[in-house]
Amino acid sequence: VLKKVVSEYTREAGVRTLEKTIAKICRKIAFKVVEEGGDAPKVTTKNLHEFLGAPIFVDQEREKKPQIGYVNGLAWTSVGGVVLPCEATTMNGTGKLALTGSLGKVMQESGQAAMSYIRHNAKALKIEDDFYKKLDIHVHLPEGATPKDGPSAGITMTLAMVSILTNRKVRSDIAMTGEITLRGRVLPIGGLKEKLLAALSNGIKEVLIPKGNEKDIAELPDIVKEGLIITPVKTMDEVLAKALV
Structure with missing residues (x-):
């Protein structure tokens, strides 16, 4: 998940923005637990967009054939x-x-x-x-x-x-x-x-x-x-x- 955050959301921003992005995820998890109760949801690459929205940067897909x-x-x-x-x-x-x-x-x-x-x-x-x-x-x-x-x-x-x-x-x-x-x-x-x-x-x-x-x-x-x-x-x-x- 951390690798995906770096590559898609904070590529040009550096460590400071990375820390802010992780803090944003933590706040949304805390809010979700308070609102809905239960255990904290697990953050994965599949549900990361629910916490951060659409990716800012998306890597260009590499050609698979010569x-x-x-x-x-x-x-x-x-x-x-x-x-x-x-x-x-x-x-x-x-x-x-x-x-x-x-x-x-x-x-x-x-x-x-x-x-x-x-x-x-x-x-x-x-x-x-x-x-x-x-x-x-x-x-x-x-x-x-x-x-x-x-x-x-x-x-x-x-x-x-x-x-x-x-x-x-x-x-x-x-x-x-x-x-x-x-x-x-x-x-x-x-x-x-x-x-x-x-x-x-x-x-x-x-x-x-x-x-x-x-x-x-x-x-x-x-x-x-x-x-x-x-x-x-x-x-x-x-x-x-x-x-x-």
Whole structure:
């Protein structure tokens, strides 16, 4: 119940609002006992709405089947980690790259780096060399209400773009975090524990993390290490090999 309260009612508000929300539940239980008598009702995820009303925040349902141009990214927020879907699509055009979804400057740069990596490695990726002359690419992170910035979505955006350009599906049970260089190296990130907890709570089976964060695995809670396949990767080639169907 407490987990549901955090995820649906107090995601952006922090500990203070969480305490107020729990106090609200207790007051309503006390009132119910005084009015109706008997034992205090048990609060469960099924009857939580009777005490708090409709959820303020509802998590976006994760795709259950592999999709083309759809990747599960991971992000850190002020109240913990979240699974952040990344979508990509193409259309006839002149090589424009659109990056949307309340992205900060760092993530805009990640998208540009992803595009440069793909253009440089087009032949190896089996993409037409002049694709950027004929197609516009749009990359979108749908959770528009969540401001996003920081160097951790490079491999996610790159994979989404490669997927749409090669018409290959991405595994729906895998998520990832890591920045990419122009040469395709995967760089370390922060907030690893929070991101992995988010992946675990969303039913993800495997998470790709930068090789540079491998040292942090020992400090993770046992529930994370036992519940997830955590795969360190050094290059974008490894990401593609693991994630593309």
